[in-house]
Amino acid sequence: MDSSTTIADANMLRRSYKLFALSQVHLPTGVGSTDLDRLDPLIADKRLLKRGETIFRQGDASHSLYIVRSGSLKTYVVDPVGGEQVFGFHLPGEIVGIGGLGRDSFLGSAEALERSNVWALPHAQLLQILDQLPVLHQQMMQIISRWADATLEHLVIMGKLRALVRLAMFLRSFASRHERLSRDPLNLLLPMSRRDLANYLGLALETVSREFSHMVAQGILTVDRREVCILRPDLLAAVCGDGRSMHAPNSAV
Numbered sequence: 001m002d003s004s005t006t007i008a009d010a011n012m013l014r015r016s017y018k019l020f021a022l023s024q025v026h027l028p029t030g031v032g033s034t035d036l037d038r039l040d041p042l043i044a045d046k047r048l049l050k051r052g053e054t055i056f057r058q059g060d061a062s063h064s065l066y067i068v069r070s071g072s073l074k075t076y077v078v079d080p081v082g083g084e085q086v087f088g089f090h091l092p093g094e095i096v097g098i099g100g101l102g103r104d105s106f107l108g109s110a111e112a113l114e115r116s117n118v119w120a121l122p123h124a125q126l127l128q129i130l131d132q133l134p135v136l137h138q139q140m141m142q143i144i145s146r147w148a149d150a151t152l153e154h155l156v157i158m159g160k161l162r163a164l165v166r167l168a169m170f171l172r173s174f175a176s177r178h179e180r181l182s183r184d185p186l187n188l189l190l191p192m193s194r195r196d197l198a199n200y201l202g203l204a205l206e207t208v209s210r211e212f213s214h215m216v217a218q219g220i221l222t223v224d225r226r227e228v229c230i231l232r233p234d235l236l237a238a239v240c241g242d243g244r245s246m247h248a249p250n251s252a253v
Helices: 003-023 033-042 123-132 134-160 163-180 194-201 205-217 233-240
Strands: 046-049 054-056 064-070 073-078 084-090 109-112 116-122 187-189 221-224 227-230
Touching: 033 123, 046 054, 064 123, 084 194, 116 123, 123 134, 163 187, 163 194, 163 205, 163 227, 163 233, 194 205, 205 221
Parallel strands: none
Antiparallel strands: 046 116, 054 109, 064 116, 073 084, 073 109, 187 227, 221 227
């Protein structure tokens, strides 16, 4: 296989991950705190990560799934010429490493955005764990299904969504995830850098900064570095343009 073919394949993989990332703008769900408490005694591999430390790297052998117990992670893929594509941000209760299921190695890497506690779910123990925690089984099936559907479902979205809409959808989703964690959904502390957020949304860094400024000027929110205060959730929902309110249930697609 020549180098041009390898790069083309890598670019296709990056586009697929970008589509999958946007599909998750609507959908993130997590394992509830009660289920995590039940899962605790079954987990032998519990890791404390420093900011910037990886839980797995692209190409590493795939032996486990990972649940974020505290902190936050980002997942990303790097192509042969060094281009990075962020394809997910993961909060407590969310699963990382789905792409390694049924494969010998991980397609991407997972890195801590802050001090984080991560639990490993070895593939060899999954049947036992899923049998005891049906809600975890249901969530995994939903995520795998979305992965398969993402490319077809979001080809149109990637071609039509304006930058402002992409950012608004992300903020609404992140607010919903905060609420699931019993955090204030209108006062967000974004763990990712502005550059990582721009990469995730498929936008230039300057574009993300401009759209934040636009929403500030419209009185929708205030921004102080990584702190975002949503002043008008109704206007933020209107920018998303899909008829969903800020506090609508986080339904599956």
